[in-house]
Each structure stands twice: as C-alpha cells, then as structure tokens.
Amino acid sequence: MALKHEPTAPFHSVQYALRVLDSVSNRPSGVTEALIARETGLSTEHLAPLLLMLRREGYVERLADGAYAAGDTLALLGSADDRARALRLKLRRSLSELRDSVGAAVYLSRYVDGEIRITDFADSPQTPKVHEWVDFRSAAHASAIGKCLLTQLDHDDRRDHLSRHKTARLTSRTITSEKALFRRLDAQPATVPVLDLQEYAVGTVCAAVPITAGRSVGCLALSLPLSHAHRLRQAADTLNRRATPVLLSMAL
Structure with a gap:
C-alpha cells in the first residue's frame, strides 16, 4: 500500500517529542532546556510548547532548578511489567x-488490510x-473517517477499496460519483481537517485529521449532532492541535 501524502504535522511533532524524551531519559538528574535544544535541533519557539505538552501528559517534569527529568508516565512505561497494557x-x-x-465523541481509526x-x-x-447505521467499512466515501483515510492512499489503493465498497447514497449529500469523490480527495490539503456535513447520517456532522506515521494510515475523528454544527470547525482545529499526545501514545 502506497501513501499519497507526506507525514502530517502531528507526526513531525511526535518525532520531535521522541527526541526530547531520549535526551531527558538519558540524564536522570535532569537536563536543561538549552541542552535539549542543542541535542534535538529545535528552536526555543518550537521546544517550549512541546515541553509544555510533555509536562501536561506526564512524560517529563520540571525540577526546582528549571531542568527537565523523566516524569511519572515515562517512568511507568519504562518499568511496567505489562508495557502493552500501560500504553493502552x-x-x-x-x-x-x-x-x-473538543466537547465531542472522538474516534481512533486505522486502515488495515484494505479495511x-x-x-x-x-x-x-x-x-x-x-x-x-451503516458499517463504517462500507461508508468510506461518505464519512469523515473514511475520506480522511482515503486521502492518504494512492490512486490504485483507492480504486481497489471502492471496487469492494460501492459509493452508495446514504443521504442526499452523499457523493456517489467516484470521479467527483477523487477530485474532492485530491483537493483536500493534508493538514486541513476532513469534514462530513450530513453525508453519512442526517443530523450528524463529523471531522477527521490524519495521524500518519511511516506506512501506517490512521486518523482521529469527532462527531457532533447537527444542532452543534456551529462548533465543528473550532472543534476540528482543536482536534488537529491535540492529535500529538494520542499519536505519541501509539508511537512509544
């Protein structure tokens, strides 16, 4: 399976976060922000919010002298007898x-073995x-999750998927033309949330953001009732900004 897009912003943030954690974990007594910046190649502008996120998630802690050390979460993952359970x-x-x-139900989805x-x-x-109400496996053309995953596939893999799952009309807004769907997917910027405005189900709006890492195709998504549609774009932007901790949990 070939990927269409370059890795997304959350993926790059995770790679930087892993560099920071490597720097911190190698020095039990603590490491200064200046040294972390030199070792990771990150500017202060990019490192500061990353350290804030890692502190919030418990991966690092700030010592009294201002240095950074491994936090409870990192220590737990490093010593857990059942590492897989701790990560879950x-x-x-x-x-x-x-x-x-985001004030909405959230979903983690993967594209695995063509499904x-x-x-x-x-x-x-x-x-x-x-x-x-319709199996998500059969509704890639209509759901935010499905479209977000399809955007990460190349043309042949998209065609293969749609040859097995036809573009059935689920609502009056559903795109049923394969050509029209492909044009929509090709025009979708990789860093912009994919939206579903009642294409999968009447009364529901959704958004999804890609969390591609390597050859793994995945996405984070949210759903809202139509009465909360005015919150969709703001919630989608928050979803995009907050995707990094979820992807980091998957990458460790």
Missing part, C-alpha cells in the same frame, strides 16, 4: 482528555458517539 491505558486517557477538550477499523473511541452521555 495511556492512549485511553489521551482520548478521554481529547473528548473533553477501515475503528480501533478505539471515547464518548460520554453528554457526547454520545454516532449511531453506526
């Missing part, structure tokens, strides 16, 4: 925090997940 718990916490931050898979989600009574 961290991912679930990241998704729950993201749900609360769309919702691998995790976080919802609540106040932010219920969308009713899957």
Whole structure:
C-alpha cells in the first residue's frame, strides 16, 4: 500500500517529542532546556510548547532548578511489567482528555488490510458517539473517517477499496460519483481537517485529521449532532492541535 501524502504535522511533532524524551531519559538528574535544544535541533519557539505538552501528559517534569527529568508516565512505561497494557491505558486517557477538550465523541481509526477499523473511541452521555447505521467499512466515501483515510492512499489503493465498497447514497449529500469523490480527495490539503456535513447520517456532522506515521494510515475523528454544527470547525482545529499526545501514545 502506497501513501499519497507526506507525514502530517502531528507526526513531525511526535518525532520531535521522541527526541526530547531520549535526551531527558538519558540524564536522570535532569537536563536543561538549552541542552535539549542543542541535542534535538529545535528552536526555543518550537521546544517550549512541546515541553509544555510533555509536562501536561506526564512524560517529563520540571525540577526546582528549571531542568527537565523523566516524569511519572515515562517512568511507568519504562518499568511496567505489562508495557502493552500501560500504553493502552495511556492512549485511553489521551482520548478521554481529547473528548473533553473538543466537547465531542472522538474516534481512533486505522486502515488495515484494505479495511477501515475503528480501533478505539471515547464518548460520554453528554457526547454520545454516532449511531453506526451503516458499517463504517462500507461508508468510506461518505464519512469523515473514511475520506480522511482515503486521502492518504494512492490512486490504485483507492480504486481497489471502492471496487469492494460501492459509493452508495446514504443521504442526499452523499457523493456517489467516484470521479467527483477523487477530485474532492485530491483537493483536500493534508493538514486541513476532513469534514462530513450530513453525508453519512442526517443530523450528524463529523471531522477527521490524519495521524500518519511511516506506512501506517490512521486518523482521529469527532462527531457532533447537527444542532452543534456551529462548533465543528473550532472543534476540528482543536482536534488537529491535540492529535500529538494520542499519536505519541501509539508511537512509544
């Protein structure tokens, strides 16, 4: 499977975050921000918000003298007997925090072996997940999740997917023309959230952002009832900005 786009901004942020964690973990007594900047090649402008995110997520902590050391989360992941379980718990916490931050149900999806898979989600009574009235595996052309994943595939892989899952009309807004769908996908900027404005289900709007890493195709998505459509773009922008902690949980 070939990827169409270069890795997205959250992916690059994760690579920088991993460099920072490597610098910090090698010095139990702490490391200064200036030394981290030299070792990672990051400017202060880029390093400061990254360190703030890593502190918020518990990966690093700031010592009394201003240096940075490994935080509780990093120590836990490094010593956990069941590392996979610890990582799953961290991912679930990241998704729950993201749900609360955007005020919407959030979903983590992967494209695996030619199929769309919702691998995790976080919802609540106040932010219920969308009713899957049509299997998401058959609705890539209509859902924000599906379109976001398709944008990351090359032309042949898209054609292969649609040869197995036809572009059925789900609502009056659904794109059923393969040519029109491909034009929409080709015009989609890699760093801009993909939107679904009642294309999958009447009364629901959604947004998704890619979280590509290497050859892995994935995305983060959110759903809102139509009555909250006025919040969609702001929520999508927040989703995009806050994608890095989720991807970092997947990358460790």
